[in-house]
Amino acid sequence: MARVHLKQPNELTGEAKAAYEKLDAAGKVTNMKLVMLQDYGIYKAFMGWYDAWESLEKTVGLRAATIFAHSVSTTNGCLLCSLFFISDLKALGLDPNNFETSENEKLLQQLGQQIVKDPTKVPDELFEGLRKFYTDEQIIIIVGFGAQMQATNNFNSVLGVDVDKRLLPLKELFKPATWRENIK
Template sequence: MEWYPLQEEVAKVVGERATNFYCYAISTKNECLICSMFFKKILDDLGIDFENFAFTEEEQDLMEYGRLLVSSPETIPASLFDKLKERYSEQQIVLITAFGSMMIATNLINTALKVELDDILLPYTKK
């Protein structure tokens, strides 16, 4: 599995914007500076202030799911799974979960290896 092809598949299911929110929520919860700033740049370039944005219910559910994948995957509430099951097929939920897990792995690799921010991302650490 490769990150970009999997990301494209998830975006086909939930949309590009929701995919970026999902990744940003995972990366900030995982405290991965490089990935958080990568997605902050994308959102800023789209004119989206993550802290003050009016998310759709679907986007909120995906972000909650992503954060729980990071912090406590064993305690994801049945009510959240029920919402996901209303919107997505079982195969799509597996896809979203696999992609979230890959995002978590990317965060951990960047953090463990102390990957430095690219110069293009440095300004986003100050916002």
């Protein structure tokens, strides 16, 4: 259950109300977006995620982008975001908890995990591996998206944003990360 009280859509005003109406007309209202619309500036800042996603998808492809976002979200333990990417992996025909990765997808998974676990200790060897597939400009896009994804994870987890109804049947597929259990 969300930790904050939400205004109802009919209580939104100004730019937030206009943004809600646009989302509603397109069938794109989610619990996260409704929470963010409580402050239009926050909503606008986080909607930059979609621009970062578009750049990432153009850079690495849909499958690799989905694997990377799933890696960041599951390592960070964000139930809501993890379920979105579990849904997306299933739509790609993948078992979210058991799928084969290519070499570059494996590197992206490792980078996603490291961005969450300790971004100050990303091994040089990981960057050397990434450079086999991506330019520095492309690596900037990948890391930029990873940071945006982590911020989105943190927003949803800290506020306890409710899982969207369409994702509830997938909850059993979410395997919470356990790496933090050993941190003192």
